[in-house]
Amino acid sequence: MNTIFEEIKDAIVDGDEDLAVELAERVIAEKADPVQAVQLGFIKGIEEVGASWISGEAFLPDVMMAADAMKAGMDVLEEVLAAGEGEGAYEDKGKIVLGTVAGDIHDIGKNIVGALLTSAGFKVYDIGIDQKPEDFVKKADEVGAKILAASSLLTTTMKSQKVLIEYLVEQNIRDQYKVIIGGGPTSAKWGEEIGADGWAETADEAVLLCKKLLG
Ligand code: B12
Structure with missing residues (x-):
């Protein structure tokens, strides 16, 4: 069975904005680690799309759709990331x-x-x-x-x-x-x-x- 992070990666590869948002909301609801969602989900997905673009398997619109899906999902996660739920409580480091x-x-x-x-x-x-x-x-x-x-x-x-x-x-x-x-x-x-x-x-x-x- 795919983990939620793998599902996020696939949603980005497919350029599925609605699914990226839904999965980001699930990360919050299920108290999964948002930093891991970024690293193992969103980044892995956009890297895969980037590699496909370079090898000629994907086209610019595919990349743009993936980028939009990534943005929409990251927007959802921003609040919990800002709250420092990935790495401990918020403190002003500079x-x-x-x-x-x-x-x-x-x-x-x-x-x-x-x-x-x-x-x-x-x-x-x-x-x-x-x-x-x-x-x-x-x-x-x-x-x-x-x-x-x-x-x-x-x-x-x-x-x-x-x-x-x-x-x-x-x-x-x-x-x-x-x-x-x-x-x-x-x-x-x-x-x-x-x-x-x-x-x-x-x-x-x-x-x-x-x-x-x-x-
Ligand atoms: C997505 C993408 C796009 C999207 C951008 C959407 C967006 N909102 O950003 C769109 C489709 C709009 C686009 C447009 C273009 N793109 Co583009 N794009 C990419 C792609 C596929 C992925 C980039 C990306 O987001 N990577 C994922 C992120 C997570 O990685 P990252 O950006 O490297 O960031 C990480 C680190 O570098 C680091 N980091 C990043 N910034 C910073 C800053 C600091 C301070 C620090 C410490 C660290 C750090 O941390 C990040 C996370 O770990 C790359 C290919 C690739 N594989 O990189 C091409 C690529 C960068 N694009 C390229 C090109 C040519 C273009 C266009 C000129 C295409 C065109 N003909 O119009 C235009 C540029 C327009 C412009 N003036 O900027 C080329 C650049 C070639 C070159 N050598 O210069 C690439 C390499 C593709 C290629 N091989 O042809 N692109």
């Missing part, structure tokens, strides 16, 4: 401004990073997709955040992470923030090259990284 860099509209990975950071007790201010350096800094200023977290999924938009750090240097505010980066084409090497304070491959690792940087 403020983070999170966004996808200029020119890039991918937000699934960013949203997962945000959900797990929130679940781990950080206050996350998600400024959305296609965000310029000024947007990151404006929000961080407004809320007093010490970490700027920038996501990029395209080789063409990775350079926007570099531009973000260059902007901080130009404005003489580089030392006021820790900058962390992530997303598909990025790497630890890229992080070092552009002078980021950290890079993480997955949302789990992003949590550990932020704990280290603010700890």
